[in-house]
Amino acid sequence: MADAPVFSPARQKVIRDALGIAIASGAYALSFGAIATTSGLSLLQTVSLSLLMFTGASQFALVGIIGSGGSVWAGAATAALLGTRNALYGVRLSSLLKVSGLRRFGAAQFVIDETTAMAIARDDENVGRFAFWATGLLLFAFWNLGTLIGALATNALPDPKVLGLDAAPPAAYLALLAPRLRAREPLAIALAAGLVALICIPFVPAGIPLLIVAGLVVLYGLFGKSA
Amino acid sequence: MIWAGLLVASAACYGLKLAGLSLPPRWLQDARIQRTVPLLPVALLAALIATQTFSSGQHLVLDVRAAALGVAVIAVLLRAPFLVVIVSAAATAALLRLL
Missing domain, CATH: 1.10.287 (Helix Hairpins)
Known part of the structure; x- marks a missing residue:
């Protein structure tokens, strides 16, 4: 007799869906790494943003504003204003996740559009919690890997503006805006x-x-x- | 200077996420807050598109970025994946500059 699977069918489906979202986000992070580098951020600054900020629209806005000659503080304020929606996601997630102590500080970094969409509206709360953590961990891994690859590849180019990447931020904003x-x-x-x-x-x-x-x-x- | 801005913005974004998980829910469940916060990304993303396409510093300009945005609009209407939207806009700007 075969061993029982590690994850229930419901959780296997969550992992498949989360992996799909994470891979798509990895591709999106490639463009973030490339745009951030073209905007004049160093490799360390670019990868730090994805690790520390980890919320796409805010990151694109910050590097787009720096790249277009705006002040870094106008960029920082805009990034924070774009991040306000994550506070509302946190409210919706707090009763589901029931995290306290150190786990709450870890969970907070994963409170974004994708993890919220995956976690809420599940019939089973345990599956909802599992979906939050699975999506958060996979997305965090692919987001940061994509950023690193995009930044390394763009750093290797003599002049990234030849690729038109300096004209790309509005397209990124548009892709983020359209579903809203x-x-x-x-x-x-x-x-x-x-x-x-x-x-x-x-x-x-x-x-x-x-x-x-x-x-x-x-x-x-x-x-x-x-x- | 850039580092300071990056770190402050990252701390603010993390603080907002943590606040949502930590504050008493009723503080943020006010109907006006629930209505206003989702409007912010809509307005800011639209303003970012407008300013970074049609300006250079404090000057209004019309250049290859407008064409790049036009191509991005078409790609979004065709429901192209994110990376295709970005690459088609960048390629449009790059090709027009070669002309």
């Missing part, structure tokens, strides 16, 4: 935000239009009429 535009309100907000940012450009230093847009959308969210 499935309703009329976010689409209207996106168009308005782009327009306001363009209007601000001649009047304030690079990077500041983003903070103006963030301030306006917070005012709209807090005090505007709810849809």
Whole structure:
């Protein structure tokens, strides 16, 4: 008789799905490593960002702003503002994960879009917890490996701008934005935000239009009429 | 200077994740917060696209980056994978510069 499998069928499916997400993210991290290097970050700075920040949109925004001549502090503020959604994911995950002590400090780094989507809405809470950790660990491994390979490959080029990589950050933002535009309100907000940012450009230093847009959308969210 | 910004931003992003797991849930379950926070990435990503495509410093410009963005829009509408979107935009800019 064969040995019982290590993982139940439900958990095997979680691992397959998590691996698919992790491999796709690894490809996305390749482009992050390449774009960060083209923006002027050193190899150590690039891989440190993926290890320490580990949230894609914030990382792309920070290196994109540095690469386009904005101040690193405008980039840091924008990265933090983009990271606010992870706090809401943490709220949704806290009752499921029930982590305390040191495990909570480890779990926190994995609180991102993909792990939240994989963990919540499972019939079995144990499978949900397993999905969080499996997705988090696999994604962390592939994200950092992809970043390292992308940065090493780009560092080896005499002039990465020849590949047009300096023009690539807006494409990365667009790919991250598109799935969020499935309703009329976010689409209207996106168009308005782009327009306001363009209007601000001649009047304030690079990077500041983003903070103006963030301030306006917070005012709209807090005090505007709810849809 | 870059290192300081990277470390502060990383600490802030980690702190936000940890806060979500640690704070009493009702603090962040306020309806206005739940409504506002998801709007931030939408507005900021759109503003990032606009500024990094159509400006250079404090000047509005129209150059090969606009064409690169146009190609990226088509790739996204065709539901291309992330890496294809990036590579097609970069290749568009690179090829137009060769002309």
